Amino acid sequence: MNAAGLIIANAVRNKRRTILTILSLGASVFLFATLESLLQYMTSHALDNGSARRIVVRRKTSLQDRLPQSYIQKVASVDGIECVTPMVWFGGIYKEETAKNMFGQLSCDPETWHSVIPEAEILDPATGKPAPQLYDDFRKDRQGALAGIHLFEKFGWKIGDQIVLQGKIYPCNLTLNLRAAYNAPRGGTDESTLYYHHKYIDESLGNPGLIGVVEARVKNSDDIPRLIDQIDGGFADSDFQTFTETEQAFSLGFVKMLGNLTMLVHSIATAVAFTMLMVAANTTASAARERAHEVAVMKAIGFAPTTVLRYLLFENVLVAFSGAGLGAAAAYFFSAQVRAAMQQSPMAFFFEQYQMAPAIAIGSTLVGAIVGLCAALIPCARVAWMPISTTLRRVA
Amino acid sequence: MLGIPLKYNIRHLYVRWVGTVMTALGIALPTAVFCAVMALNNGLSKALTETGDENTIVFLRKSSMTETNSSIVRADAPVIEALPGIERDPKTSRAIVSKEIMILLNLNRIGGTASNVAIRGMSPEGRLLRPNVKLIEGEWPREGLTDVAVARNISERFEHCKIGDRLPLGKRDWRVVGIFDAGTTAYGSEIWGDAETLAGANLRTDAWSSVWVRAKPGELKRGEELYNSGAIPKSIMNVTEAADEKSKEPEMKSVLAAIGMIATSRISDAGLSLTLAPKFDSQLKSMEAFTERDYFRKQTDMGSPIAYIGQFIAIFMAIGAAFAVMNTMYAAVASRGREIAVLRAIGFKRRSVMISFVIESTILALFGGAIGALLSLFVNGISTGTTNFATFSEITFAFQVNAQVMISGAIFGGILGVFGGLFPAWRAARQPITQAMRAI
Numbered sequence: 001m002n003a004a005g006l007i008i009a010n011a012v013r014n015k016r017r018t019i020l021t022i023l024s025l026g027a028s029v030f031l032f033a034t035l036e037s038l039l040q041y042m043t044s045h046a047l048d049n050g051s052a053r054r055i056v057v058r059r060k061t062s063l064q065d066r067l068p069q070s071y072i073q074k075v076a077s078v079d080g081i082e083c084v085t086p087m088v089w090f091g092g093i094y095k096e097e098t099a100k101n102m103f104g105q106l107s108c109d110p111e112t113w114h115s116v117i118p119e120a121e122i123l124d125p126a127t128g129k130p131a132p133q134l135y136d137d138f139r140k141d142r143q144g145a146l147a148g149i150h151l152f153e154k155f156g157w158k159i160g161d162q163i164v165l166q167g168k169i170y171p172c173n174l175t176l177n178l179r180a181a182y183n184a185p186r187g188g189t190d191e192s193t194l195y196y197h198h199k200y201i202d203e204s205l206g207n208p209g210l211i212g213v214v215e216a217r218v219k220n221s222d223d224i225p226r227l228i229d230q231i232d233g234g235f236a237d238s239d240f241q242t243f244t245e246t247e248q249a250f251s252l253g254f255v256k257m258l259g260n261l262t263m264l265v266h267s268i269a270t271a272v273a274f275t276m277l278m279v280a281a282n283t284t285a286s287a288a289r290e291r292a293h294e295v296a297v298m299k300a301i302g303f304a305p306t307t308v309l310r311y312l313l314f315e316n317v318l319v320a321f322s323g324a325g326l327g328a329a330a331a332y333f334f335s336a337q338v339r340a341a342m343q344q345s346p347m348a349f350f351f352e353q354y355q356m357a358p359a360i361a362i363g364s365t366l367v368g369a370i371v372g373l374c375a376a377l378i379p380c381a382r383v384a385w386m387p388i389s390t391t392l393r394r395v396a
Numbered sequence: 397m398l399g400i401p402l403k404y405n406i407r408h409l410y411v412r413w414v415g416t417v418m419t420a421l422g423i424a425l426p427t428a429v430f431c432a433v434m435a436l437n438n439g440l441s442k443a444l445t446e447t448g449d450e451n452t453i454v455f456l457r458k459s460s461m462t463e464t465n466s467s468i469v470r471a472d473a474p475v476i477e478a479l480p481g482i483e484r485d486p487k488t489s490r491a492i493v494s495k496e497i498m499i500l501l502n503l504n505r506i507g508g509t510a511s512n513v514a515i516r517g518m519s520p521e522g523r524l525l526r527p528n529v530k531l532i533e534g535e536w537p538r539e540g541l542t543d544v545a546v547a548r549n550i551s552e553r554f555e556h557c558k559i560g561d562r563l564p565l566g567k568r569d570w571r572v573v574g575i576f577d578a579g580t581t582a583y584g585s586e587i588w589g590d591a592e593t594l595a596g597a598n599l600r601t602d603a604w605s606s607v608w609v610r611a612k613p614g615e616l617k618r619g620e621e622l623y624n625s626g627a628i629p630k631s632i633m634n635v636t637e638a639a640d641e642k643s644k645e646p647e648m649k650s651v652l653a654a655i656g657m658i659a660t661s662r663i664s665d666a667g668l669s670l671t672l673a674p675k676f677d678s679q680l681k682s683m684e685a686f687t688e689r690d691y692f693r694k695q696t697d698m699g700s701p702i703a704y705i706g707q708f709i710a711i712f713m714a715i716g717a718a719f720a721v722m723n724t725m726y727a728a729v730a731s732r733g734r735e736i737a738v739l740r741a742i743g744f745k746r747r748s749v750m751i752s753f754v755i756e757s758t759i760l761a762l763f764g765g766a767i768g769a770l771l772s773l774f775v776n777g778i779s780t781g782t783t784n785f786a787t788f789s790e791i792t793f794a795f796q797v798n799a800q801v802m803i804s805g806a807i808f809g810g811i812l813g814v815f816g817g818l819f820p821a822w823r824a825a826r827q828p829i830t831q832a833m834r835a836i
Contacts (some may be wrong), residue, residue: 016726016728017727020719020720020722020723020726021719021723023715024717024720024723025716026716026718026720027712027713027715027716027719027721028712028713028716030712031709031712031713031716034712035709058400059568059599060502060564061499061500061501061502061565062499062500062512063500063502063788064499064500064512064788065499065500065598065600091465141699141747166459167459167467168459168460169460169465171457171458171682206692233428237567239566239567239599240599241567243449243502249568251537253510256509256510256511257509257510257512257782257783257790258782258783259505259508259509259511259780259781259782259783259790260781260782261782262781264436265705268432268433268709271425271426271428271429272425272429272709272713272716274425275422275425275426275713275716275717276716277419278418278419278422278425278720279422279716279717279719279720280722281418282418282419282422282720282723282724283720283723285414285415285418286415286723286724286727330544338598341708343694344704345704345705347704347705347785347787350402395538
């Protein structure tokens with residue numbers, strides 16, 4: 001029997017213990033991986049869905065406050081800005097007020113929207129094929145809506161369907177005709193937002209002429225720092241001061257608003273990792289104790305303590321690796337279920353298209369294996385260096 | 397039936413103390429996390445549910461749900477002020493009504509990221525409506541001045557919020573003149589100033605966010621009684637266009653005050669928000685009223701993801717820990733094969749052996765659970781904050797580890813012990829005596 005055979009045979013000699021250890025580590029790694037992945041997803045999602053070529057101008061006080069619509073033109077005329085669209089976050093209720101039914105509802109200027117967000121490709125949701133001609137239908141219908149492909153799939157919408165969004169922030173309802181779908185095959189924008197005509201909401205509210213933000217595409221991303229200074233500086237003395245940032249920073253701002261919650265989740269993940277350490281160390285200790293007698297025999301016939309230690313460590317890492325791998329794989333393949341669970345929570349909005357990144361699954365497996373190694377070091381070393389005579393003399 | 401003495405189990409746990417401590421710690425950590433999450437949830441829901449007086453009523457624009465979203469056109473405010481049944485201030489004999497504006501200001505957390513902090517502009521009566529909020533430093537902002545008072549939790553956690561600091565809001569800077577303490581209520585996450593001045597600075601002079609009133613103590617009960625007696629048609633509680641309510645109109649008019657104030661817990665518990673029938677003043681029709689308590693309680697449902705994530709974490713940590721307990725107990729059973737056989741041989745029943753092992757595992761787990769519950773005391777009182785996405789503004793709250801949390805934690809640990817111990821105990825009980833005796 002070669003070394004590998006010995007290690008594997010030893011790892012599975014007490015099948016129940018091995019299985020229980022694997023399951024215990026698996027549950028912990030599942031949790032660890034999922035928590036870390038949810039945190040990582042929020043950040044990377046915000047970054048993926050923002051373009052380095054776009055900036056967002058909002059009122060300085062906070063997003064709650066509106067800007068006058070004259071700012072659309074003022075921002076557009078700044079040198080270095082390619083095109084702009086106003087946006088208003090409607091925040092309405094679709095069907096019923098549940099976290100699951102919440103999605104981004106933004107107004108836009110249909111004449112410029114596609115130039116501002118060229119990453120988006122217009123699709124026919126029925127075929128999933130590009131259908132640029134549908135954009136015209138959206139543009140021509142005052143009550144038209146353009147929605148991310150993800151929303152079409154989620155709610156089972158079809159082109160031509162009419163939906164009603166009940167106003168919560170605004171005292172009006174929007175009745176919208178779904179005209180086109182879009183996706184973003186190379187990233188750059190969110191696939192679960194619904195856009196409607198800015199003119200429609202303005203009219204529904206009696207033309208107050210207010211907007212939420214101005215979103216602008218710049219000609220050259222190197223100009224952004226200058227443009228930010230120029231825009232914010234230009235409005236510094238006005239009644240409506242502005243705060244401009246890149247689209248990525250803007251999206252990330254929502255994640256950052258969670259503040260300490262992020263740190264808390266990290267701490268919990270760390271506590272989970274420590275629990276794994278305890279569990280693994282405990283199992284290893286009892287396994288190693290049982291093995292003391294045969295380790296002594298191996299050493300008596302000439303195996304060096306370091307060799308024995310290596311075998312024992314390999315065995316433990318193998319078990320830890322299997323458990324961690326199982327947990328991480330489960331977390332990876334059950335991403336959809338985790339997403340569905342998160343959809344019931346008030347955080348649904350952040351996890352609309354959640355999927356664990358393979359890197360997180362691999363990383364968590366390694367964390368599990370390393371934890372297994374650390375946990376095994378002391379108990380295994382103790383057994384490996386135990387004097388042969390004492391061990392052999394002891395009756396089990 | 398004679399049970400195996402408890403001493404037997406306790407001594408065993410003591411003899412193999414390294415394993416006992418390791419397993420106990422393996423249970424202690426999940427328990428500590430469980431307790432911490434419960435404590436957090438406790439603190440958060442306390443902030444939202446303990447705010448509230450039954451006689452304090454807030455009027456919002458219909459279906460806006462939060463003050464951040466709501467707006468009540470200024471011209472409509474007198475309709476509310478004119479409602480009979482509003483308490484008067486004994487000193488000034490003015491009706492206790494506060495027209496308020498809610499402004500969000502994006503501020504940096506000290507050494508951290510930015511978040512929106514709610515600034516509440518209020519009429520002078522506003523403070524009478526919240527008698528539990530106490531000034532602890534400086535003075536209250538005066539009417540007409542660009543002064544603000546900051547809640548202690550916000551002052552400690554955000555930049556520009558100490559006395560004498562200046563808050564950048566609009567074109568002018570606002571002076572922080574006072575720090576107030578609002579206990580664990582939602583007001584503890586706010587900045588207060590004068591409504592009219594703030595509205596002017598924020599260029600929102602067309603509408604208020606909300607109108608708050610103090611109802612006379614009897615009003616609520618009267619409204620409730622009228623509702624229960626059927627004097628107020630059920631239809632009034634919903635958006636329904638009741639066609640033939642004409643005949644009832646006079647009495648309905650007479651109870652308008654009560655209806656306006658009603659928003660009782662009874663009605664909101666039934667999931668109905670108060671919406672007046674169309675034949676009442678059109679202004680009131682576009683509004684909704686909630687008692688202060690219901691208003692903040694509703695935000696708990698919408699705002700907090702913590703309880704949800706907490707459950708998810710507790711379940712998975714519990715699964716992991718239960719398997720670990722099982723492992724320890726199997727090892728305990730395996731190493732005591734002979735002893736168990738002896739116990740059986742001298743007459744202890746299978747059931748006694750089984751119960752004995754479940755008890756042992758439960759003691760072990762309760763020990764771990766207790767350590768975990770004690771560990772969670774370390775986070776007690778730590779105050780922290782996150783964004784409440786219902787109001788889109790910062791809410792600060794503290795971990796509150798109380799007896800209930802700790803006891804639940806220990807029980808949580810104990811349950812793990814029962815589950816983890818069941819199968820190994822079953823195995824111990826089923827072991828054939830002769831075979832176990834013969835084994836080395």
